[in-house]
Amino acid sequence: MRLPRLVGLVCLLVIAVLTILGPSLSGFDPAKQNLRAILLPPGTDGHLLGTDNLGRDIAARILGGAQITLSLAALAVASAAAFGVGLGMLAGWRGGVTDRLLGALSDAVLALPGLLLVLLLAAIRPDSWWTLYAGLALTLWVEFFRVSRARTRVLTASPAVEAARLLGLGRWHVVRRHLWPDLSLQILTLAAFGAATVVTALATLGFISVGLRPPTPEWGVMMAELLPSWREAPWAIAAPVVALAATVLSLRLAAGSEG
Incomplete structure (x- = not known):
């Protein structure tokens, strides 16, 4: 494993632990305001x-934001x-009409910029966690589809x-023993890049x-x-900027290929 990827995985582990512990780690309520303690260093x-413009603990809000962002x-x-x-896998395995129809569907989704699709859904129902989830999931599935279809085409024609x-072995055996072991590393890499895209x-x-x-943190x-x-x-706005940059960088480093 290359050093950058190892660093990314370690950083992700630290971020995950902090996220699981959440705002309780700081000892403050991320939503509690204190107008007598505004912008404390x-x-x-x-x-x-420090605290933000409403006297809320920034560390607690950063950890609360990590729970929301990373879970989504x-x-x-x-x-x-x-x-x-x-x-x-279905398109690559069956080919023919199924492959063409699913390929056309993925091309239609790609024709619409992903962020624009999310914006349209968010505008229909603003401040909705589920709307954001649906929009982001709809923009991400195409990359997984294209990679898995291409590899399935190659693997289904392999001697193994x-x-x-x-030998009369079923499709599930072929998927479990031949397709998924080959696809899994590529899927995990795509997942890390996809998570970085969602966070951004x-x-x-x-x-x-x-x-x-x-007041969502x-x-x-x-x-x-x-x-x-x-x-x-400046320290107040630097906190969420650094948290965002560190998370995205860790995900991209962890997505690196094996050495």
Whole structure:
């Protein structure tokens, strides 16, 4: 395993532990306001990363935002992978009309920019967790479909699969013993890149007030709230920026190929 990928996996493990522990790790309620403690510097009165423009603990809000962002990313990527890989295997295995129809469907989805699709769904029902999930999952499944379809076409024509068929072994055996072992590493790599895309998209939508809305402790929402105070308290807006950058970088490093 290459060093960059190892670093990415270790960073993801740390982020996952912090996310599971959540705001309770900081000892503060991420939604509790204290107008007497506005924009406190890091380390003041037990606030590890200081407070925001409403006196809320920034560390607690960062950890709360991590729970929202990473859980939504995991759910969207898992749904897109299951749907895309399933359809990709079906198209690659059966070919013919099935392959052409599913290929046309994926091309139709690609014709519409992914972020635009998410924006349209979010505009229909703003501040909806499920709307964001549906939009992001719909934009991600195509990559899983294209990769799994291409590999399935190659693998179903391989001598190993042909021999399994001649021996009368079922499709499930072929998928479990021949297709999935070959596809799994590529799917995991796509999943890591897809999760990075979801994290960035959520922050972007939150920043422009199309995704989740205040007082939700989401990183993009936090950036939008703290932007007017960046001269007075640059550490405050730096916290969600660093959290977002570290998460995306860790996911992209972890997506690296084996050495």
